[in-house]
Amino acid sequence: MAGADREEVVHPGMKVAEVLARWPHLLEVLVEASPAFQKLKNPLLRRTMPALVTVAQAARIGGLEPEELVARLNRALGKEGAPPGGGGGAESLLGTPPPPWLAAPVGFHLDVRPILEAGGEPFSRILAAAREVKPGERLVLEVLFEPIPLYRVLAKQGFLAWCEKVGERHYRAHFYRQGMGGEEGLAKAPPLTEADWEEVQAEVTIEENLEPPLPMMRVLEALASLKPGEKLLVHHVRRPVHLLARLEEEGHAYALKDLGPGRVKLLIRKGG
Template sequence: MNIMKINQHTKIAKLIQHNVQSIDAIASIAKPFQNLKNPILRKLLATRVSIMEASKIGHCQLSRFKEVLEPLGFIWEDAEADVKEESPLPEPDWLAGHTIQDMDVRPMIKAGNDPLKDIITAYKNLAEGEILCIINDFNPFPLISRLEKMGAKSYIKKVEDELFYCYFLKAQQLNEPEIQKSAENPAFISDVDFIERLEKLDPEKLFSIDVRELPMPQPMETILAHTANLKPDEVLFVQHKKVPLYFLEDLASYKLQVYISEFKANDVKLLVSRLK
């Protein structure tokens, strides 16, 4: 077994790079870590978050990480001293003199709900020059990246160990074509959006496969075999038991666009087409 020494300051990305099984192991600790199974969120979250920061996100003890990671070949060694935190950045000039709308998402997260959609809606409803302040008990790294892509300016203020004020200034309204151009690939969408997109497709240009009962690695092989001859105006509808991580992480080399939705446990659906 390949051994790696870790501590509370080790980045989640380092764990995954060393052993991909750590994704499922960490996801089993708490509901927020299920996001690690989403390739997009994993790229946003894992590269920036340490084990200690993740424990705050999941409201769990560091010992839980030790319990699930040691069987995978990780050796836990507590850091002798905490890594010195960077000095807080000065407040930006734009924080003063603008209307600020507060949004405390802690109750939603505590109830097990994902506040992302509500946050995005609240940000979109801002007038240019207004500020949305997200109140949270951890630094929401993925949210920062998401809103900055929409033109937001951000400033994170750590009030105390488990209290963060996250300010987002709506400084620029991106038009619809720009948003479409910067869309993520793969695009994770809701089941409702997925069905609507599916129903708009030309049945004569739509091909379906079901890989749910195939043993590994046949699902990926089957998808690749069917996409190899796809024409630019054709779409492959795939029914899968889980998110095909390895396939999604190498989309650029396949030159494919993928829309994906997790309808329920063991029911994942994909729409795959050629990049135009």
């Protein structure tokens, strides 16, 4: 009976396709949860992307915590809360006392709300902005929701975080770069050389008609099947900026070869 009960709720490991097949009305809940899901209203994309993506993965694509999205979907089904096993995450910083470093000068101020409202992914823009911030300075982000996943990502680069709610669907996140100690502690992947292109353990081809986030998901799934140190060759149709940011975050080495319009080769060596 416990197994049957579990099937009556959404859980993080379910594919989005299964969720929408069983409860079509949850499409509107997804779209309301994040502008990134607006594309699911496209019937063609709805037949492809959700088949590969779990609810937890979709939450991260939409800039949400998996537990938050699962709970929202289950509330729409008349079920309160999220099923166990959703996984932990960084905690909210809303309501915590302002840190003393809030008086530090602003090194970069970035408003990503227009990108989010258009259904875009600002992750690469944020990482690029973070690289411009010097020790002792702050990165200030204007966002539509508290960017909890960013706390972990930027902590690896030596940033402390704090967030405040400014208004309805308007949050201001502050990231203070403590110094270079945090970055020096990270293991930097050695760069790839020309010899690395000669032998790979797996290959993936990205077709022109694949809509985001399918290309990224296909590459990450192939990468997950490799052992640390093994290499994946990706035949892509464009420079995958969001994927590159993700590879940097996870510590994978990569190299690109631009072969002309619509032809890019990406070599990835799995880190870890």
